[in-house]
Amino acid sequence: MKKKILIIVIVSTFSLSCKNNSSPNLSPTAKGYIDEVITLLENNSVNKNKIDWKRFKTKIYSKATNAQEIKDTYPSIFLAIKEINDKHSYFEPINNTNPINIEKPLPQLKDEIIPHDIGYIRIPYFIGNKNQKDKYIQAILEKIKKQDHLGINGWIVDLRDNFGGNMWPMLLSIEPILGNGNVGYFLNSNSQYESWKLFEGKAYLNDTLVASQENVFQLKNNNPYVAVLINNQTASSGEAISVAFKGRNKTKFFGDSTYGVSTGCKSYTLSDGSRINLAISTFIDRNHIKYGNSIAPDVKCKETKTVEKAIEWINLINTNNKQIIP
Template sequence: MKHFILYTFSIVLLGCNNNARNQISPIAKEYIDEVISLLEQKSIKKNEIDWTVFTNKIYLHAKNSKKIEDTYPCISFAISELKDNHSYFEPAKNSTKIENLNPLPILVDENVPRDIGYIRIPFFIGNNEAVKDYIDTITEKISQQNKAELKGWIVDLRDNFGGNMWPMLVGIEPILGDGIVGYFLDNNNNYEVWKVLEGKVFLNSEVVEQNTNLIHLKNEKPNVAVLINAKTASSGEAISIAFKGRNKTKFFGTKTFGVSTGCKSYTLSDSSRINLAESIFVDRNKTKYGSSIQPDVKCNDNESLQVAIDWLNKID
């Protein structure tokens, strides 16, 4: 009897899905299929999803869609069903860009003792000209504090919610050091290497960003305190992970936001866009993330700077 009930339920569900598909226009169905195919091939959650069940849910949600625009709520629903907390859908006819909804916050540098270096690595969103200004600003701030007698450095990643990670990575290179500092790991278990070397950042063998004004620290391989919090996200988490596994390094604060995944932007046939999480971040020691980075020393935002200073002062 139990098997009969399950069988009957499956037949009813299949009938509902067939009815839903029949009530979707060919152009709407083609668009939905385009999206589902992309998600099934590229999503970091690819191997965790039953795609037959997933597809049936999407079709039910798209019931009565006639135009491509009618499917937009269904596409947003599909993205939410991935449950990666990072991907998003931006419709072509959406005149309000995500970055324009609220003014971007202004992050202020902290004051620290003169025998400790301090550098804040803020979020970055901008064009090629802005990239150079961003890198030059970080380089200049490091250069102004570059003294052999420094006890160490504080790298402040609090409130860095992301953007383009490559200018951040090449900017912090003098403190981070050269070599392999992390990886992307995709749903087919393929690794892509993050490497910094003499003013250049490589993704595998390709140079993706460079600093034409590279400086070297007078105090080589310093002690480093990294500050993180719940607003450290995405590319901010990537820079956190680049410091994971580095010698003489300790993390202070609270756990990060929890989207340590790599996204790629895909333009759909109607010029809408899906920003899709398709890899997780991995540190230099091959420790896998994909969620929050935990601090070594847990403390509130208003305490983490002083706790980090105290740690650097105690080191011989």
């Protein structure tokens, strides 16, 4: 009998030891912080319906074994962002010595030299304040207006190397070429749509005004043929503008597939001041085609041939149209 009791005690002790080893020795503070992050991801991530959350939580808590302070949990938070696997979200700790948004010299993008009977406009990335936003919009609109004349056969919209930023100034600046109305949507993980609308210098998210400008005008040919140039550095908001053109008629894409983060992000500040920039929605074009990954060109070509191929297409369209007209 004593031997039997001894065996039971040993087995019970072994079982308890295994249980303790599989449960991280977290302080309440550390556990509370991880819970905060997991709740945020579970409620808002664009991929929330693709994740096995039970397995996800086990993996994240295991990474944080013995964490006592909030800063001790940071490796597990980085892992959590990696595990949601949207390729767009990131975690920026409050103590980061190299923050994501640190001011660095941004690449300067040059305009291409194009024949005078074809309009050309480059839509670069945009990061800046309201004053910079206004200057960005007006600079692009003035370039469009300066080139616009009755002899224009079509337009080239260059989105190459547009890695993102704020999409709304980009949409407003290209409105004369893109056109009015619903030009795209965000679709969140709860299957809810938010529309991107343009109308006479105003940009709306659903019915909420999000940006505006006063230099409103129409092209002399207000429904032109448009060649859109993209490459693998066209990303994020650059991909949003691509999607806005993807649903437009009389439009063709040239170049290479985009970077592959055609998702909408929102910035969340955590309780310690750290930040998670989280992908919460997928881009949808005006014809309700869903993206979320890379956007493919209609004509795939080398970078050095992209402009040439776009010009050839516009000239061919123009020649064919002249032959049709009696």
